[in-house]
Amino acid sequence: MLSIGAVAAAAGVTPRVVRYYEQSGLLASERTAGGQRRYPESAIERVEFIQHLIRAGLTTEVIRDQLSCVNSRVATPDTIEKLRAQREHIARRAAELNSMEQRIADLIDAAHDSISAEDAASAHSHIATRARG
Amino acid sequence: MLSIGAVAAAAGVTPRVVRYYEQSGLLASERTAGGQRRYPESAIERVEFIQHLIRAGLTTEVIRDQLSCVNSRVATPDTIEKLRAQREHIARRAAELNSMEQRIADLIDAAHDSISAEDAASAHSHIATRARG
DNA sequence: GTAGAACATGACGCTAGTGTCACGGTCAAG
DNA sequence: CTTGACCGTGACACTAGCGTCATGTTCTAC
Missing domain, CATH: 1.10.1660.10 (Multidrug-efflux Transporter Regulator; Chain: A; Domain 2)
Structure with missing residues (x-):
C-alpha cells in the first residue's frame, strides 16, 4: 500500500x-x-x-x-450516451488544439522571417541554436 | 467599428x-x-x-x-523560444486528448459489451437507438 | 523513545470566468 | 430632445482546480 x-x-x-x-x-x-x-x-x-x-x-x-x-x-445506455458526449467534447478540444498549434507554428515562421529581415546573420544563428533544444 | x-x-x-x-x-x-x-x-x-x-x-x-x-x-529569439515552448505544450495536450478519446472509445465499447452480456436484446436496441443520435 | 519527515484538516489565495447589482453616461431612433 | 437600449466603472460573490500556509498528529528510523 x-x-x-x-x-x-x-x-x-x-x-x-x-x-x-x-x-x-x-x-x-x-x-x-x-x-x-x-x-x-x-x-x-x-x-x-x-x-x-x-x-x-x-x-x-x-x-x-x-x-x-x-x-x-x-453501464447504462445513459452512461454510454454521456461517454459519447464527452468523447465529442474531447475531439472538439483536440481539433482546437491542433488549429492552435498550427497558428503558433505560423507565428513562429512569421517571427523567424521578421528577425531574418531585421538582423539576418546573428538572429538566424540564435534561432538555429535554439531550434535543436 | x-x-x-x-x-x-x-x-x-x-x-x-x-x-x-x-x-x-x-x-x-x-x-x-x-x-x-x-x-x-x-x-x-x-x-x-x-x-x-x-x-x-x-x-x-x-x-x-x-x-x-x-x-x-x-520578435526576439526569446519570444520565439517561448512560442516554441507553448507549441510543445499544446502538442502534448493534443496528444493527451487523442489518447483520452481512444480510452473513452474503449470504455464505450466495454460498456456496450457489458450491457450486451447483461441484457442482450433490450439494452442492445437502446444502444442502437441512441447511437444514431 | 525521540527526531524529523510526512501526513491530516482547515482556511485562504489565485486564475479564468460568470453573474449581478449599482449608478450613471452614451448612442441612435423617432 | 426624449426614450430606451446599450455601455461605462466598480464592486461583490461564486465556481473549479488547484497552491500555500497554519497547526496539530502519525509514521519511520535510529
Missing part, C-alpha cells in the same frame, strides 16, 4: 491534488489506524487518468459519474 | 469577458468621444483565439507576451 505522497509523486502531482480528488469522489482510500491514507498501485494510473480528463476540459462532477460506472462495471 | 456587445456576441462570449481581456492586456480598444469601446472586425477572431489559448491551458500572462509580439510585429 502506498502513501499519498508516493502516489502523488508517481503521478506527477501534489498530495493536495490527490486529496482534492478524494474529496470530489474520484478516488477512494483506505486509512491506517492513525488516519493516514493508503492506496493500491492502481491509484497512480487513476490519478493520471483523472488529470488527463480534467485537462481535456471535463469537470470533476462529470468525471465522477464516468468513473463510478467504470468501477461498478455497470 | 463594432461595439463591445457586437464583438462579444460574434465571438460567443459576454461583454464582461471582453472587458476582462482588455483589463488583462490581451485586447486593445479605441474609444468614442463618449468613452465607449469600438473594435475592428478582427477583434472577433482575436477573442476567439484567446479563448482557444486559455482552453489550451495557457495563462493570460503568457498569452499577453505572445500577443504583444504579434501586435508589434517584432
Whole structure:
C-alpha cells in the first residue's frame, strides 16, 4: 500500500491534488489506524487518468459519474450516451488544439522571417541554436 | 467599428469577458468621444483565439507576451523560444486528448459489451437507438 | 523513545470566468 | 430632445482546480 505522497509523486502531482480528488469522489482510500491514507498501485494510473480528463476540459462532477460506472462495471445506455458526449467534447478540444498549434507554428515562421529581415546573420544563428533544444 | 456587445456576441462570449481581456492586456480598444469601446472586425477572431489559448491551458500572462509580439510585429529569439515552448505544450495536450478519446472509445465499447452480456436484446436496441443520435 | 519527515484538516489565495447589482453616461431612433 | 437600449466603472460573490500556509498528529528510523 502506498502513501499519498508516493502516489502523488508517481503521478506527477501534489498530495493536495490527490486529496482534492478524494474529496470530489474520484478516488477512494483506505486509512491506517492513525488516519493516514493508503492506496493500491492502481491509484497512480487513476490519478493520471483523472488529470488527463480534467485537462481535456471535463469537470470533476462529470468525471465522477464516468468513473463510478467504470468501477461498478455497470453501464447504462445513459452512461454510454454521456461517454459519447464527452468523447465529442474531447475531439472538439483536440481539433482546437491542433488549429492552435498550427497558428503558433505560423507565428513562429512569421517571427523567424521578421528577425531574418531585421538582423539576418546573428538572429538566424540564435534561432538555429535554439531550434535543436 | 463594432461595439463591445457586437464583438462579444460574434465571438460567443459576454461583454464582461471582453472587458476582462482588455483589463488583462490581451485586447486593445479605441474609444468614442463618449468613452465607449469600438473594435475592428478582427477583434472577433482575436477573442476567439484567446479563448482557444486559455482552453489550451495557457495563462493570460503568457498569452499577453505572445500577443504583444504579434501586435508589434517584432520578435526576439526569446519570444520565439517561448512560442516554441507553448507549441510543445499544446502538442502534448493534443496528444493527451487523442489518447483520452481512444480510452473513452474503449470504455464505450466495454460498456456496450457489458450491457450486451447483461441484457442482450433490450439494452442492445437502446444502444442502437441512441447511437444514431 | 525521540527526531524529523510526512501526513491530516482547515482556511485562504489565485486564475479564468460568470453573474449581478449599482449608478450613471452614451448612442441612435423617432 | 426624449426614450430606451446599450455601455461605462466598480464592486461583490461564486465556481473549479488547484497552491500555500497554519497547526496539530502519525509514521519511520535510529
